[in-house]
Amino acid sequence: MPNPEGEFSQIPLPHSTIRPIGVYALSGLAADGNHLLAVDAIRGYLVRIDPHTNNTTILNPHHVGEWIGVSGLSVWEDTFWFAKGQEAIWCDRQTLTPTVFTRLPYPVTGVAVSDLLVYVSCQKSGYIHIFDRTTGESTGRIPQPGVGCETLVLHNDALWVADRAEQTVYCLDRTTGDLKFSALTPFSSPTGIAFYYPTDGAEPICYVVYADEEPYIRDDPNAKSPYQLTFRDRTFIHPLYFHHEPEAHYTLSNGFAIELSYVEELLPLEAVALNQVEWRIALPSNTLRQRVRHVEAIGCECTIEEQDGQKVAVFKFDKLAPNQGGLLGWKAVIEMYGLKYSLSPDDIDDRLTLPAELAQLYLVDDDDLAMDTDTMIQAAKEAVGTETNVLRKMLKIRNYVYDRLSYGIQPKIDTPDIALARGVGSCGEYVGVLLALARLNGIACRTIGRYKCPPYPDRRQVPLQPDFNHVWLEFYIPGIGWLPMESNMDDTIERGPYPQRFFMGLAWYHTEIGKGISFEKMKAIDKPEHLSMGDLAINHICFRILDELMPS
Structure with a gap:
């Protein structure tokens, strides 16, 4: 598979970690x-x-x-x-x-x-x-x-x-x-x-x-x-190491070259034959803080297509036989840096309005967000009060959700109204509640993420497997653009005050894949309605930290 983005130069680091001898903290x-x-x-x-x-x-x-x-x-x-x-x-x-x-x-x-x-x-x-x-x-x-x-x-x-x-x-x-x-x-x-x-x-x-x-x-x-x-x-x-862009209001800090592989192992739960199969898996995105160096297919050959500005690996099979084995996926080498925006409410021009095309995409209930329920409508009003500045509104919404939710893994992702009433949610449920409240307040939001590299940058060249997948979101400010916000990672102190490290910021280990599009889809001309990708395959995700990088 050809490299879709070209090679990126690496600046050698002149200094390394200092490990003093005989000290504790x-x-x-x-x-x-x-x-x-x-x-x-x-x-x-x-x-x-x-x-x-x-x-x-x-x-x-x-x-x-x-x-x-x-x-x-x-x-x-x-x-x-x-x-x-x-x-x-x-x-x-x-x-x-x-x-x-x-x-x-x-x-x-x-x-x-x-x-x-x-x-x-x-x-x-x-x-x-x-x-x-x-x-x-x-x-x-x-x-x-x-x-x-x-x-x-x-x-x-x-x-x-x-x-x-x-x-x-x-x-x-x-x-x-x-x-x-x-x-x-x-x-x-x-x-x-x-x-x-x-x-x-x-x-x-x-x-x-x-x-x-x-x-x-x-x-x-x-x-x-x-x-x-x-x-x-x-x-x-x-x-x-850091690189500050004052006009764009952001700063990049220490980065790492990461090898990430995502592979589906065909392991059907039932004997089923499928014809004219197309299996699509999104590739890592190119962003301010993330650069794709190289991509190659694993297991089966694929082609790379562009979908809404994002790269997708497409695997095609004339037929998948019952109980057929096999591997399909990709391996990518990417640069990932820390990113932090330094914006204040005074930097926001409240006269600017959300573009109509973004309103049509990101102010609607397109993912079971329960935006029409009394619970979410009332919560949306309580969250922002009389605030009109977009940045302050988003921060108030985040703090409102943090006040009312505690993190916990759930057997399934419930709708935001159920999660909010329960008071406990997974990262996906945090995202659902945040999306619903933001969109009800006229703030365009979308889900992003998929996985985080285990945050051990001193463990180089060894396989690292994430325990869970993970999602966070981006919100849009007219005149500024899309800004990242973690779902639940800053909900660390009961009733606050909450850190803002991942409000308009992402650590080097956040991996952005397929921004604004579905991560993975599979279709076939004779696919039964009840059949999902989870019924056909089990995924394998592995990170390998290759080297540390200096932002430039």
């Missing part, structure tokens, strides 16, 4: 000459790390108890600054004697220092507080850009914020707090950010430190059942 990160500095919040180690060798040195061997629970490390001249409990603290880097700079009513998580000012982040207050460095007097505050624990660094006259819950790095105007742009991080739970200047004079590297737990199977030979599920600490430092 790093929190806070700072650059110091040729080294990086971080704090192990569990052990209380202040460590110096060589980014080229991973060599790790403990700088406070006699003061570890005082550094347990520290976060938000910053360096200013000959002093260290950090957060602990409700206090922002500084100390001389020689004596390490702590001095309280300021104390807030709530716990603080991040500190950044300049020649004149000190910035202190406090999740519970919802603000980054600003103080005069010499007097300690408060000079103002700016809202936190996210809802999680945030660490800070000053760079290029901007305030950079890493938010653990949002899985996002924000670049803010240090004076006003206005958002310049934001970028999704390739890993979850970022706990520190720093800009490191290489000795060769190259451009500074934005490093982000991560700390989390990961499940693994422990082999206990003394137990009756030797294989046990348990958790272990996982912490490392990784460069954040």
